[in-house]
Amino acid sequence: MNARPLAAGLALALLVLASLGTGAARIDLAAGGGWTTLVLMESRLPRTLAVLLTGAALAVAGTVIQSLVRNRFVGPDTAGTGESAALGLLGITLLAPAAPIWIKMVAASLAAMAGTALFLAIVRRLPVREVMLVPIAGLVLSGIIGSVVTWIAWEADLLQFVGTWLGSGEFSGVIAGRYELLWIAGAAAGLAWFAADRFAILSLGDGVAIGLGLSTRGVMRLGMVVVSVVSALVVTTVGMIPFVGLVVPNIVARIMGDNLRASIPVVAAGGAGLLLACDLLGRIVRHPYEIPVGTILGIAGSVIFLWLLYRPVSHG
Amino acid sequence: MIRINGLTHRIGATPILHDIDLTLPRGKLIALIGPNGAGKSTLLRLVARLEPLQAGRIEIDGLDLATTGTERLALAMAVMGQQTHVASRLRVAELVGFGRWPHHHGRPRAADREAVEQALDAFGLTPLRHRFLDEISGGQAQRAHLAMTFAQGTDWLLLDEPLNNLDMAHSRTLMARLADLVGARGRSVLTVVHEVNYAAAWADHIIAMKDGRIVAEGAPETVLTEPVLSALYDTPIEVSRHDDRPLVLHHHWHDQLGSPFPKPSDDTLRVLH
Ligand SMILES: Nc1ncnc2c1ncn2[C@@H]1O[C@H](COP(=O)(O)OP(=O)(O)OP(=O)(O)O)[C@@H](O)[C@H]1O
Ligand SMILES: [Mg+2]
Numbered sequence: 001m002n003a004r005p006l007a008a009g010l011a012l013a014l015l016v017l018a019s020l021g022t023g024a025a026r027i028d029l030a031a032g033g034g035w036t037t038l039v040l041m042e043s044r045l046p047r048t049l050a051v052l053l054t055g056a057a058l059a060v061a062g063t064v065i066q067s068l069v070r071n072r073f074v075g076p077d078t079a080g081t082g083e084s085a086a087l088g089l090l091g092i093t094l095l096a097p098a099a100p101i102w103i104k105m106v107a108a109s110l111a112a113m114a115g116t117a118l119f120l121a122i123v124r125r126l127p128v129r130e131v132m133l134v135p136i137a138g139l140v141l142s143g144i145i146g147s148v149v150t151w152i153a154w155e156a157d158l159l160q161f162v163g164t165w166l167g168s169g170e171f172s173g174v175i176a177g178r179y180e181l182l183w184i185a186g187a188a189a190g191l192a193w194f195a196a197d198r199f200a201i202l203s204l205g206d207g208v209a210i211g212l213g214l215s216t217r218g219v220m221r222l223g224m225v226v227v228s229v230v231s232a233l234v235v236t237t238v239g240m241i242p243f244v245g246l247v248v249p250n251i252v253a254r255i256m257g258d259n260l261r262a263s264i265p266v267v268a269a270g271g272a273g274l275l276l277a278c279d280l281l282g283r284i285v286r287h288p289y290e291i292p293v294g295t296i297l298g299i300a301g302s303v304i305f306l307w308l309l310y311r312p313v314s315h316g
Numbered sequence: 317m318i319r320i321n322g323l324t325h326r327i328g329a330t331p332i333l334h335d336i337d338l339t340l341p342r343g344k345l346i347a348l349i350g351p352n353g354a355g356k357s358t359l360l361r362l363v364a365r366l367e368p369l370q371a372g373r374i375e376i377d378g379l380d381l382a383t384t385g386t387e388r389l390a391l392a393m394a395v396m397g398q399q400t401h402v403a404s405r406l407r408v409a410e411l412v413g414f415g416r417w418p419h420h421h422g423r424p425r426a427a428d429r430e431a432v433e434q435a436l437d438a439f440g441l442t443p444l445r446h447r448f449l450d451e452i453s454g455g456q457a458q459r460a461h462l463a464m465t466f467a468q469g470t471d472w473l474l475l476d477e478p479l480n481n482l483d484m485a486h487s488r489t490l491m492a493r494l495a496d497l498v499g500a501r502g503r504s505v506l507t508v509v510h511e512v513n514y515a516a517a518w519a520d521h522i523i524a525m526k527d528g529r530i531v532a533e534g535a536p537e538t539v540l541t542e543p544v545l546s547a548l549y550d551t552p553i554e555v556s557r558h559d560d561r562p563l564v565l566h567h568h569w570h571d572q573l574g575s576p577f578p579k580p581s582d583d584t585l586r587v588l589h
Contacts, residue, residue, distance in 0.1 A: 207397040213390025257405040
């Protein structure tokens with residue numbers, strides 16, 4: 001029983017070590033020295049932390065949005081949330097170019113929240129049985145908001161600027177001082193764990209949730225904050241990271257179910273591990289060049305997702 | 317005691333409930349009967365604050381539904397809806413455990429664990445406790461939901477068709493448990509029942525609804541009569557007696573059947589036989 005978490009923890013630790021040891025610059029972890037410390041502290045460690053935080057936060061945000069809409073085929077990246085964050089950031093950049101970074105993040109988060117609220121409002125009006133309409137609605141909404149962003153950026157001659165948010169996410173630019181906002185995304189995921197029972201109860205249906213004395217609106221709002229803050233911070237710091245928030249919650253739910261109090265830590269570790277493995281692969285395949293992790297995930301994620309789609313479903 | 321005054325409800329422009337006044341006494345097993353679409357679930361959902369009140373007033377043991385917080389109400393009544401399917405992949409014991417959530421908000425104490433064990437045991441779920449809800453049968457899942465409602469341990473239980481999917485033995489066990497909650501522990505139960513003989517055998521009080529109105533109310537003897545039931549269900553119904561209680565004979569073909577379906581021709585009957 002206890003062997004599995006131990007093995008998973010060991011695998012994650014090995015990935016972290018590999019990540020610290022892999023990059024364009026040559027360093028010797030065993031020998032140490034000033035150069036090694038510099039590379040580690042300024043580049044490798046920040047990058048590794050950024051990947052871990054992003055993967056964990058996105059996977060947890062995926063669990064949260066899946067419980068809000070009671071549908072397993074959505075993720076924070078397919079609900080229009082990331083595009084809305086980009087729209088907010090673009091708006092504040094146009095209106096107040098000199099605004100400090102935290103104001104920009106707040107604007108991006110608020111816009112992401114509005115986008116998520118719109119998605120939830122649409123989903124709540126869809127017939128419950130039409131399971132696949134939910135992800136389709138998300139993709140359509142993402143597409144529409146994404147093209148609004150592109151159009152405004154094109155008009156304002158900022159296309160290159162938004163390209164970093166809407167394009168394949170990558171971590172090659174992460175150095176100390178340029179990733180720390182991701183800790184807030186990590187904190188938002190921690191908040192989700194704190195409220196795990198509430199999300200688990202909400203996914204049993206409004207009737208059960210109200211019967212147990214839960215304020216469904218309050219839980220929805222909390223979930224929206226978590227998903228939006230995570231998406232906004234990830235998109236603006238490293239760009240779009242697909243599939244992590246979709247496939248990791250699905251795999252974990254299949255293995256250990258939807259008791260979120262127990263599963264959210266596993267979801268977080270799984271998201272961190274998957275993203276770190278993909279990022280590492282991107283660094284190794286064409287060494288010393290890099291393939292963006294978003295591209296690797298686009299391939300790996302869609303394969304996993306197709307597998308999840310085609311596996312036999314128990315009880316409708 | 318649950319007091320309902322001037323309760324009117326519409327969905328869109330369609331009136332569903334018409335100015336209902338009703339008092340549900342404490343310490344009784346109350347059955348709510350009536351044809352499909354009568355408004356039973358709507359009434360139950362309104363009492364359970366699952367539907368916003370449009371007009372009228374509902375009070376549960378002195379708590380005004382309109383002004384009492386939902387958390388407080390979760391300690392006064394437990395609800396089980398008509399539709400119990402959930403998409404969530406929970407284990408049976410985890411689902412039942414959530415029944416205690418109103419008491420501990422995430423930090424179960426010994427008393428909470430004890431209540432969960434008792435509820436699991438009461439519905440024969442102990443052997444299934446580690447199974448996922450989507451990997452058990454419909455009746456087993458129904459029992460898991462009932463156990464969750466029981467575990468909540470409230471003075472009032474509101475159940476919408478709890479006998480759905482249950483076999484004969486489990487149906488009878490459930491009614492006996494409800495009667496025991498009422499008789500031995502002074503709890504109060506309001507349950508929607510379609511199989512009127514369970515109401516006849518176990519209920520203390522019966523409320524009959526039709527077209528959004530209460531059409532009859534009282535002890536089983538006074539409500540489960542041929543004229544009341546025949547009018548309620550728009551079909552001739554025979555009532556006999558057994559063990560000093562009414563026994564409703566509704567399951568067989570009746571010559572005066574005025575149902576929307578024509579009486580099967582002799583040919584069809586022969587084929588069926
Ligand atoms: N969402 C809805 N939209 C429109 N009408 C509805 C809706 N839900 C219920 N109704 C109508 O309200 C009336 C009462 O429904 P309700 O579910 O309360 O009946 P019921 O007595 O519980 O029936 P059943 O025995 O079939 O469960 C019915 O005529 C039904 O058609
Ligand atoms: Mg009903």
